[in-house]
Amino acid sequence: MTAGLDRHRRLDYETHREFHPEPPRHTVEEIVAMAEAVDLRGRGGAAFPFARKFSAVVAAARRKNAEVVVVVNGTEGEPASTKDKMLLLRKPHLIIDGALIAADALNAVEVVIGVAEGHMAQNSIIAAVEERKLDGYVRVVGLPERFVTGEGGSVVNGIMGREAVPRGRGGRTSDSGVRSLPTLLSNAETYSQLAILSQYGPDGYAEAGAPDEPGTVLLTIGGSAMRPAVVETPTGVPLATVLDICGAVVGDGVLVGGYHGRWLTPVDAASVPVSRKSLADVGGVLGAGIIVPLGGETCPLGETVRVTSYLAAQSAGQCGPCRLGLPDVAYLLKDLSDGNGSIEAVRWAAVGTRGRGACSHPDGTSRFVLSALDTFKDDISQHLMNGTCGRPVYGLLPIPADDDSKLRLVVDWTRCQGHGLCAKLFPDRVNLDAHGYPVISDSPVSNSLLPQARKAIEMCPALALRIEEG
Known part of the structure; x- marks a missing residue:
């Protein structure tokens, strides 16, 4: 090709x-x-x-x-x-x-x-x-x-x-x-x-590749790769060889199959060949040929939080699992990253979105999150013990830049009763003052944060929150 x-x-x-x-x-x-x-x-x-x-x-x-x-x-x-x-x-x-x-x-x-x-x-x-x-x-x-x-x-x-x-x-x-x-x-x-x-x-087509999966595949190699590229490779070639060609360090794991895919451990990534069956045998998926090694410098849980929040914002919002379930998963995962949540809560919320959506988006997002919980156990333990693993989040998993949003979260003071739930549901834009009333950030609400904002609005007992433009 x-x-x-x-x-x-x-x-x-x-x-x-x-x-x-x-x-x-x-x-x-x-x-x-x-x-x-x-x-x-x-x-x-x-x-x-x-x-x-x-x-x-x-x-x-x-x-x-x-x-x-x-x-x-x-x-x-x-x-x-x-x-x-x-x-x-x-x-x-x-x-x-x-x-x-x-x-x-x-x-x-x-x-x-x-x-x-x-x-x-x-x-x-x-x-x-x-x-x-x-x-x-x-x-x-x-x-x-x-x-x-x-x-x-x-x-x-x-x-x-x-x-x-x-x-x-x-x-x-x-x-x-x-x-x-x-x-x-x-x-x-x-x-x-x-x-x-x-x-x-x-x-002639079958002259390249593995006997049971002949031909070649296109792989998009990104993440920690020093030479990110689209690579055409025969099936059956070791994934480690492809990563080496692109100068990629595996670190904590490798995402295969994209944001609806799964994470591979460093051990599996070092030994698995590039093919649908081989990746499936170690719990992975070839999917659309996306390969994202993390390296060892970025926080894997923080990277997962970023992408999960993005996926929640990218839903069509046509059904409960997308409109409510995915923002819940993103929020609970962020809570886990801050050292305040639990793996069981994230797992329960992610499993709860599967098989109930109007399309496959909730299923794929759930698969991505559950795989991260299994692959990054050591990193999650550090977050639960210390509130952080000590590593920054470098954004090796690409997501589109936030748009120039003009949306702002607004509180109706004639309704607000100081329940404080909004600060728990939307900590990126809401803090509480000494009396327990919300202090709303003047920063815009970007697309990636809209699911959290909508969740806070829907769950406010006093119906005191809304989104306004300008």
Whole structure:
């Protein structure tokens, strides 16, 4: 997939064809057979078998006698991942090749590419579409760059001009997606993999990688890496080798699979190969190929608190587990970091969000938090004994910078009765004076703090708090 990038910053169409010839046309049966032969899986995080998804779209179209839409999910709302943006920015024609291979076999009425609005990758893929004179058949749609935008239902909603939030657990995109038509939706790397599979065939594709999981994967290596990069590696290569290439120190652990993934201990990270099965065997997950080693200088619990607060703020707010449960988890985890809480309370709150949400966001956040509790036991013990582990939080787990919020927390003094609950629920902006009444900080309430603010407002016994702009 990265062929040519050692010589070219971006491959235009002519240069792209030097490395990737015009793909042959394939029937539905041929694509299914090729994908099954190498067990091609989606690379957006869920690792769903591509052949099954493709077949489901075909079956739905025949059953409903309906046309088909092909959608490329290039939104990549996960802050720790840049692999899809790299492909969109530097090898956009490989993505288009894969999408057109699928669209031709399905006789699709259009191809839609969803990307993060305003990112350079959006301009790159638009230019590629124009270069190939595909305007009118291939459409590029900019979507808000938020964590939940990357969920399949969110992408479909955004393409349809609605708010880009998950549609809930009911219904499948393969049955009813864009314009209520059967829709083949996969991420940018998946379509690039399909293009490579078409180019080399199953036998050539399987020459790289492990026998049971052939091919290569794209990994985004960040965190403590001295040379952070998107790396293409054959499956089966030791994770330690990839980390060494990027100059990464493991330290307390390695996050695999992103913010809906799991933490690996240093021992497991030193021995596990890069593959879905190998990572699953040690309690990890390959997911979208995100690898974040922590190093030994930053506080792992503090890093987990930052990301959990971010995830709570990034929810769609459509159901109880997102609107109330995730802010609770973030608050209890912050309390634990301050040495005042308990592991059991955090665990109970995180477990309580699982399986009850309208989408997978609560489940993924719970998985991330529970994994941190198991992996960072020694660090948590230090916090409980001393209120800190003595290490600062360097922010090695990336989250978007807070926006220029103009929101302020305001207290209605005609209602306030001095219960003091707001200071407990929102310590970042509320303190108590000597008489137990709230002293509200004049600092703005950023997006990452909105869940805590809303929780304080909802739980105030006197209904004395509100959010105002300006």
